[in-house]
Amino acid sequence: MSDDTRDVMRDGGPIFDRVVLIGLGLIGSSLARALRVHNVAKRIVAVDASLDVCQAVDRLQLADETHTDAAVAVRGADLVVLCVPLGAYEAVAQTIAPHLPNGAIVSDVGSVKEVATNVLVQNLPAHVRVVPGHPIAGTEHSGPEAGFAKLFEGRWCILTPPDGTDEVSIERVAEMWRRCGSMIERMDAPHHDKVLAITSHLPHLIAYTIVGTAADLAEDAKAEVIKFSASGFRDFTRIAASDPTMWRDVFLNNREATLEMLQRFTEDLTALQKAIRRGDGDALHRMFTRTRSIRRSIIDARQA
Amino acid sequence: MSDDTRDVMRDGGPIFDRVVLIGLGLIGSSLARALRVHNVAKRIVAVDASLDVCQAVDRLQLADETHTDAAVAVRGADLVVLCVPLGAYEAVAQTIAPHLPNGAIVSDVGSVKEVATNVLVQNLPAHVRVVPGHPIAGTEHSGPEAGFAKLFEGRWCILTPPDGTDEVSIERVAEMWRRCGSMIERMDAPHHDKVLAITSHLPHLIAYTIVGTAADLAEDAKAEVIKFSASGFRDFTRIAASDPTMWRDVFLNNREATLEMLQRFTEDLTALQKAIRRGDGDALHRMFTRTRSIRRSIIDARQA
Structure with a gap:
C-alpha cells in the first residue's frame, strides 16, 4: 500500500x-x-x-x-x-x-x-x-x-x-x-459458499417451505395459522418474506452446497420423525438438549 | 352464572x-x-x-x-x-x-x-x-x-x-x-392440536433439526456457523433453545397431527429440492412470492 x-x-x-x-x-x-x-x-x-x-x-x-x-x-x-x-x-x-x-x-x-x-x-x-x-x-x-x-x-x-x-x-x-x-x-469463494449454505441458504429454504406448506391449507385453517402464529410459526414467516428474486438466484447459483446441506438436514429430520413415531422420549430429549449450547455460543459471540 | x-x-x-x-x-x-x-x-x-x-x-x-x-x-x-x-x-x-x-x-x-x-x-x-x-x-x-x-x-x-x-x-x-x-x-381439543401442529410443533421440530444438523459439523465449521449466524440461522437457534422436556412431551403427546404436518412439509421440501436441482428459476420465484402474503397477514393481525 x-x-x-x-x-x-x-x-x-x-x-x-x-x-x-x-x-x-x-x-x-x-x-x-x-x-x-x-x-x-x-x-x-x-x-x-x-x-x-x-x-x-x-x-x-x-x-x-x-x-x-x-x-x-x-x-x-x-x-x-x-x-x-x-x-x-x-x-x-x-x-x-x-x-x-x-x-x-x-x-x-x-x-x-x-x-x-x-x-x-x-x-x-x-x-x-x-x-x-x-x-x-x-x-x-x-x-x-x-x-x-x-x-x-x-x-x-x-x-x-x-x-x-x-x-x-x-x-x-x-x-x-x-x-x-x-x-x-x-x-476463498467456494468455502464461503459452503458456510453460507448451512447458515443462510438452508434456513431460508426451510422457512420458505414451511410457510408454503401453511399457505396450502384450506382458507379457514390458514386464518387460524395467522391468528396463532406467535407459537413459533411467525419466526419463519419473517425469513420467508425476503426478496424472491434474490433468493431464486441464490439457490440457482449455490446449488451443490445447498443440496448437500439439505441432504444432511433431511437425514436428521427422518431420524427425529422416527423417534416421534416410536415414542422414543430419550432420543427426543437428547436431540433437544444439544441444540441449546449452539444458541448460547451465538449469544456469547454477540451475533444474537 | x-x-x-x-x-x-x-x-x-x-x-x-x-x-x-x-x-x-x-x-x-x-x-x-x-x-x-x-x-x-x-x-x-x-x-x-x-x-x-x-x-x-x-x-x-x-x-x-x-x-x-x-x-x-x-x-x-x-x-x-x-x-x-x-x-x-x-x-x-x-x-x-x-x-x-x-x-x-x-x-x-x-x-x-x-x-x-x-x-x-x-x-x-x-x-x-x-x-x-x-x-x-x-x-x-x-x-x-x-x-x-x-x-x-x-x-x-x-x-x-x-x-x-x-x-x-x-x-x-x-x-x-x-x-x-x-x-x-x-x-375442541383435537382441533387445537391440529392447528398447533402446524403453527408451533412443526416449526419447533424443524428448528431443532436444522440446529442439530449444524451441531454435527466439524468443530471449525461449527465455529463459522456461529460467527455468521446472523444470515438466517440464528432465528432457528432461538426456537431450538426452548425447554427440551416440555418439547419432548409435546411430540410424544401430539404424535399423529405432528407427523401428518411433517409429511406435508417433506413433500413440499422435495418439490423445492427438485426445482433447485433442475435449475427451475420460475418455480422457485413462484414459491418464494406466495409466502410473502402470509407474513403480511400476520403483521396485519398484530401477531408479528
Missing part, C-alpha cells in the same frame, strides 16, 4: 473519490447511507434500472447523482459495488466493462461468491481489480426505503478476493466496511 | 380466593406475576417439586405461599393451574385428586390439549371442573427468573373445555386470562 493511501485511510477522510452503487435495494441503499454517515466517499453515485427506485433515491437524498444507465455512471469511478441479484451480474458487468477507468475496483454484496467472482472476472477487463464481498446483514424488507445506515454495525463482512488481487485494493474495500461498523473476514 | 360471580368479575376485584400454580417455570412464574399485577387472586400459591425453584419463587416474591407438596397446597383452592410438562400431568393429578375442594376448577397451560384433557378428566374426581387452557405465548428462556407479567398481553389464550363443563367455570378462567391481557378463543 502506498503511504498516500494509508494516510488517507488513517485520517478518517474519504477512501474513494467516486463510489458507484448499482442496485439501490435494501443493501445498496443502506450502504449509500452508511458511506455518507462515515464520510467514505467524496461522491456517491446511485444506479438503478428502475426509474421508480431512482426517484425514491432522489427523494431520500441517498446519493449525489442518480442514473438508470450504469455505463454513464461508472465513468471516473474508483469503486463500483454491485448490489443487484446474482442473475443480473453478467448483464451489468458487460454494460460497465468498456467504461471502467484503469485500475478501478469492482466489488459486490452477493450471497453466493464463487459464481459471482467468476462472472465478474470473466466479463471485466484485466485492469479492473475484483474484490467480491458479502456483508452478513439484512432484514426481510426490500427496496430503498427499507435501508438504514446502521445495518452493517457489529456484523461480519466476508471478502473473497481471487488469488493475485492486489492487497491495496482489498484493504480499501475492507476499510470501507470497517467504517460502516463491520468486522472483516477473508476466505 | 350467578349474579354474585358477575359482580365480582365486573368490579375488577379478585376472581379467585386461592389460586394454586403447579410448576413455576417460564409460564407459571409469568402467570404468578400477572395475577398479582391484575389483582386476580386473593392468595397466590406456588408449588414446585424443585426446592431450588421454590427458593427462587420466595426470593422473587412471586407468591404468598410456596410448597413442594401439591397435596398440601391445593387444600382450599378454588383454582389450580398445572404449568408442568405434559409428562408430569398424571402424577400431579393423582397427587391432588383427594385434596381438591368440591367444585374446584383445574386448568392448565399445556401445548397439547386432547391428551391433557383426557389425563385430567380421568384422574380427577367428578366434582372438579376441568377447564384446559393454552396461552399462545412464550420465549426461549426457562425457569422462574425468565417470567414476566406482560408475557400474555395481546396474545391469544385457547380454552378447550370438555363437553358439559359449566359455563361459569369457563368464564372465570377466561376472565383471568383477559385480565392478563389475552384474547380468548374456544375450540
Whole structure:
C-alpha cells in the first residue's frame, strides 16, 4: 500500500473519490447511507434500472447523482459495488466493462461468491481489480426505503478476493466496511459458499417451505395459522418474506452446497420423525438438549 | 352464572380466593406475576417439586405461599393451574385428586390439549371442573427468573373445555386470562392440536433439526456457523433453545397431527429440492412470492 493511501485511510477522510452503487435495494441503499454517515466517499453515485427506485433515491437524498444507465455512471469511478441479484451480474458487468477507468475496483454484496467472482472476472477487463464481498446483514424488507445506515454495525463482512488481487485494493474495500461498523473476514469463494449454505441458504429454504406448506391449507385453517402464529410459526414467516428474486438466484447459483446441506438436514429430520413415531422420549430429549449450547455460543459471540 | 360471580368479575376485584400454580417455570412464574399485577387472586400459591425453584419463587416474591407438596397446597383452592410438562400431568393429578375442594376448577397451560384433557378428566374426581387452557405465548428462556407479567398481553389464550363443563367455570378462567391481557378463543381439543401442529410443533421440530444438523459439523465449521449466524440461522437457534422436556412431551403427546404436518412439509421440501436441482428459476420465484402474503397477514393481525 502506498503511504498516500494509508494516510488517507488513517485520517478518517474519504477512501474513494467516486463510489458507484448499482442496485439501490435494501443493501445498496443502506450502504449509500452508511458511506455518507462515515464520510467514505467524496461522491456517491446511485444506479438503478428502475426509474421508480431512482426517484425514491432522489427523494431520500441517498446519493449525489442518480442514473438508470450504469455505463454513464461508472465513468471516473474508483469503486463500483454491485448490489443487484446474482442473475443480473453478467448483464451489468458487460454494460460497465468498456467504461471502467484503469485500475478501478469492482466489488459486490452477493450471497453466493464463487459464481459471482467468476462472472465478474470473466466479463471485466484485466485492469479492473475484483474484490467480491458479502456483508452478513439484512432484514426481510426490500427496496430503498427499507435501508438504514446502521445495518452493517457489529456484523461480519466476508471478502473473497481471487488469488493475485492486489492487497491495496482489498484493504480499501475492507476499510470501507470497517467504517460502516463491520468486522472483516477473508476466505476463498467456494468455502464461503459452503458456510453460507448451512447458515443462510438452508434456513431460508426451510422457512420458505414451511410457510408454503401453511399457505396450502384450506382458507379457514390458514386464518387460524395467522391468528396463532406467535407459537413459533411467525419466526419463519419473517425469513420467508425476503426478496424472491434474490433468493431464486441464490439457490440457482449455490446449488451443490445447498443440496448437500439439505441432504444432511433431511437425514436428521427422518431420524427425529422416527423417534416421534416410536415414542422414543430419550432420543427426543437428547436431540433437544444439544441444540441449546449452539444458541448460547451465538449469544456469547454477540451475533444474537 | 350467578349474579354474585358477575359482580365480582365486573368490579375488577379478585376472581379467585386461592389460586394454586403447579410448576413455576417460564409460564407459571409469568402467570404468578400477572395475577398479582391484575389483582386476580386473593392468595397466590406456588408449588414446585424443585426446592431450588421454590427458593427462587420466595426470593422473587412471586407468591404468598410456596410448597413442594401439591397435596398440601391445593387444600382450599378454588383454582389450580398445572404449568408442568405434559409428562408430569398424571402424577400431579393423582397427587391432588383427594385434596381438591368440591367444585374446584383445574386448568392448565399445556401445548397439547386432547391428551391433557383426557389425563385430567380421568384422574380427577367428578366434582372438579376441568377447564384446559393454552396461552399462545412464550420465549426461549426457562425457569422462574425468565417470567414476566406482560408475557400474555395481546396474545391469544385457547380454552378447550370438555363437553358439559359449566359455563361459569369457563368464564372465570377466561376472565383471568383477559385480565392478563389475552384474547380468548374456544375450540375442541383435537382441533387445537391440529392447528398447533402446524403453527408451533412443526416449526419447533424443524428448528431443532436444522440446529442439530449444524451441531454435527466439524468443530471449525461449527465455529463459522456461529460467527455468521446472523444470515438466517440464528432465528432457528432461538426456537431450538426452548425447554427440551416440555418439547419432548409435546411430540410424544401430539404424535399423529405432528407427523401428518411433517409429511406435508417433506413433500413440499422435495418439490423445492427438485426445482433447485433442475435449475427451475420460475418455480422457485413462484414459491418464494406466495409466502410473502402470509407474513403480511400476520403483521396485519398484530401477531408479528
